[in-house]
Amino acid sequence: MTPVLEVSDLTVAFGDVPAVRGVSYAVRPGEVLGIVGESGSGKSVTSAAVMGLLPPGARVTGSVRLHGKELIGAPERELTAFRGKAISMVFQDPLSALTPVYRVGDQIAEAVRVHQRVSKETALVKAIELLELVGIPRPAERALAFPHEFSGGMRQRVVIAMAIANDPDVIICDEPTTALDVTIQAQVLEVLKKAQRKTGAAIIMITHDLGVVAGFADRVLVMYAGRPVEVGDVEDIYYRPRMPYTVGLLNSIPRVDRDGRRPLVPIEGNPPAPDALPPGCPFAPRCPMKIDACDEREPPLFEVGAGHRAACIRWDEVHPHGPGRHEAARPREPRARGERTVLEVHGLVKDYPLLKGAVFKRRVGTVHAVAGVGFDLRQGETLGLVGESGSGKTTTLTQILELAPPQAGSIVVLGHDTCRLGRRERAGIRRDMQVVFQDPMASLDPRMTVHDILAEPLRTHGRSRPGRRVAELLTLVGLDVSHAARYPQDFSGGQRQRIGIARALALEPRLLVLDEPVSALDVSIQAGVINLLDALKARLGLSYLLVAHDLAVVRHIADRIAVMYLGRIAEIGQVDAIYDAPMHPYTQALLSAIPLPDPRRERSRRRILLEGDLPSPANPPTGCRFRTRCPKFRAELTDEERSLCVDVEPEVRLLGEDQGAACHYAERREVV
């Protein structure tokens, strides 16, 4: 079959800085090409160049052919004619991809009418058909709604509907599911597959998530420093990688399945800056297999197999430690739980009033952000608090961190009930409980030197000469002591997160609260921070309360996990017990929605798809909160059994040795 889109030797430069340095690929109709790379690898710029959407300052050379027709240098009028018709695009952020002031039906109809000569009415009918195709319930009604009335997942469906409105030949998806929760991601990926079947289009899937690519793509292109470093069939890339960078990426991602128990192997160092590339292979400074010849010149793409090419001079020596090949999984010996309890939460409740009116605020409702959550955390233990957005995990965390008396229930931190805390005791607990935030960019004061940042907790709690401790801390987290005089902006994301961790450790706390500590980092960097957290815990005897949405990361760090849904705990218990045989239908769906970076297993898995979105926490369902989306409630239970779910809110029952679920009909099921 002839390729529908052919890109050859595409380069993009902004001023003197090259962003893309020679990208070539071709996609055939119906084929899915995954482009994988870390931030700054040039993957998004490549697609913008294909669409002709680069800012005027960019210099583009090379060739992009659509059906054999050259697009680089084509006049704007021709580009406009094919954009949205022959090639369409799905963006990462579904909120900014839709115009807030127009109804979604009109926006899709507009996309139709731009390229087809049809009447307004026909276009609107077509729009409603498209909305139905992408799985929007009651499409005729929803077509009249505005974008802000849709949830993130629904908005992304609308964007996909717009993208396929004109039966395009190529759909470029730029991180289409990155901003979404896992269960919603699974839904949207289903929709994309359906849309592709319907239109027969080729899809270019740009993402950093190797799991998504494993399940979705036919061919994979790995990019590094603006260049493809390995191209091949999805199985070649995952099982027979020939480029050390690909191997490194695969080894550094945490996985939800048993295989994921192995320690992560981070890639040392950081990706090179585009204006200061190393002389030879751009990956050489971070490569474990580097030899002197690597620095001589940049390696071309060698043919290493049928349709498989890799840019490494030692490709035949690269040993894939891909999935399935590494040493047998070492099960974590189920440790006895510690004696001392560092954190105890009982029946925690937090409501937020919904206010209306500009001058006189009146209460029109209540958001039940947290509705009776309880767990405990012992010395030396890590408890992972997981859940999708809106599950109340962040609210729980802030309630604990505020150290204020909760609205209802109790919080006991290090033996002190927050209801009966004096000023001095509170200061004492602040010393023993520290936080690491999600965004390492935002959590460090940009106007302070690293020295001042690390010295702040020390000075606050009365250490007047912090210089020596600061040096210790920097070394502890693997940074150089001479870095103390620099500002946070001089560091990369991973290094900044290390500074954040060092600050949290400054006072030798006993309890560390980690709020999504690695979710803002690239995979190759993530692994290093995860390993650091693991090592620090063992060495300093810390207890972690970890909040995360990435269940793979949680499996790596946590000893116990609590799954939250709509302000309540759905399931709680020992990590391996829950991951191997979850009991709550929500946990089962959540775990089955996580893509595995293993094409064969990923494609043979049965996925439990949840329907619809999270209900509003202002108006939760009666009885069991999960029943509106519960696959078990929908398919397996009899009407009689259902009435219990509708009437009675289940409490967490202990069902195994250390595993409890809040479900009337909990039963074990293997899903990963």
Added chain:
Amino acid sequence: MTLSEEELAEELSDGVMPKAPSRARVVAGRFFRSRQGQVGFAVLALMFLLAFVGPLFNRWTYTDKDFTAFLQPPSSSHWFGTLQTGADVYALTLRGMQKSLVVGLLAALVSTALAAVVGAFAGYFRGWTDRVLSWVTNLLLVLPAFLILAIMSPLFGGAGRWPLFVIMLALFLWMVTSKIVRGMAISLREREFIQAARYMGVPPARIVFRHVIPNLSSLLIVDATLNVSAAILTETSLSYFGFGIQPPDVSFGTLIADGSKTATYAPWTFWFVAGLLVVTVLAVNLVGDALRDAFDPAARR
């Protein structure tokens, strides 16, 4: 990652520790390394030196009158020439500069500091603090500043009362900036590094001074530099109308007001004062720019 390096660090820190690279040190270092900072600081220092040491080298004081030389151009006995009254322009200018430099710089500093503190506290604490402080700000904003200054000006007359004058000037310069600062502080308090400091147990007032105000420093420094000229000019216009600095004492304001009448046929009565005013404001701006860059870690390179 290599935790064994911790021991290494302990060994290392037994030796001589490098000087703690705290913010004050880094900012000062960066300020004096920039060309703008060097020039601005040197010029400003020179101006002060001239204003306070310069008069010692002159035979005439600002109250002396030379009845042998009325409205004479610069000469060896009167370096900047004389006025119609026979007063020595050099002596008068330097005396005026003493007053204007001190009044202008101090009024600017006081007003910007007031704006920063009031705005940051109102924005950071919200609630009652915010309501009370905003009320005071709005009240001062609607009072006709010039009128009040004019009414109160007899109070500033006596010797040694100039600090009161500075405070009054500053009191009417800070409100608008304070409102801007308040708005920025409101958005700043939600930032994670402020949360981090709170959860660390840093007292709220210290968070304001350590995190909120430094993060607004660009705005505040620009504001302060503008306020220097604003304060000098307000003082000038007050003096022009006969309030503020009263004769026989002089300031840049009174000198420029008098000099502008004779500027066309006796330029020396005007241009020396005007020139020094321009140089002063320029130097202050240079210092302000350099300081802003020194505070802002992103301004490097």
